Amino acid sequence: REVERKLVDAVKEGRSYGGVAEIVVLGLPKALGQPVFHKLKADLAAAYMGVGAAIGVEIGSGFSAAGSEGTEFHRGDVGDYGGIRGGLSTGEPLTARIVFKPTSTVMDLAKRGRHDPCIVPRALPVLEAMTWLVLCDHLLWRRLDR
Numbered sequence: 001r002e003v004e005r006k007l008v009d010a011v012k013e014g015r016s017y018g019g020v021a022e023i024v025v026l027g028l029p030k031a032l033g034q035p036v037f038h039k040l041k042a043d044l045a046a047a048y049m050g051v052g053a054a055i056g057v058e059i060g061s062g063f064s065a066a067g068s069e070g071t072e073f074h075r076g077d078v079g080d081y082g083g084i085r086g087g088l089s090t091g092e093p094l095t096a097r098i099v100f101k102p103t104s105t106v107m108d109l110a111k112r113g114r115h116d117p118c119i120v121p122r123a124l125p126v127l128e129a130m131t132w133l134v135l136c137d138h139l140l141w142r143r144l145d146r
Helices: 002-013 040-049 062-067 071-073 106-113 120-144
Strands: 021-023 054-059 093-101
Touching: 002 093, 021 120, 040 054, 040 093, 062 093, 093 120
Parallel strands: none
Antiparallel strands: 021 093, 054 093
């Protein structure tokens, strides 16, 4: 409710906010993707970055992995691959977070016309669809690999 109130107020005042959307896929089969030309994480990141206002993609531990020590990360103490390792799905839950910038229509211009105070609510179904399209592509490619 607090977020809803904040966004309703933002529309009235002509302000906008960025946000983070999270995608989680359960029950993903192992070994979707290819280790070089069609890495699953690369194809997902490309699909997500194609969504308007997206400015970053994090899979698993993502950006926090940069501050980790290698042994701790890879031993599993702090590392989370987000269900993808070496470009292939692991069978674990796939987790991705997509960062969105605030919409550019603000102040008086936003008050006069169409204005989304935050793109994340509209982006969620698009992100879900993009995820399924990429996974379907990888399932079809997997059939060719056999």
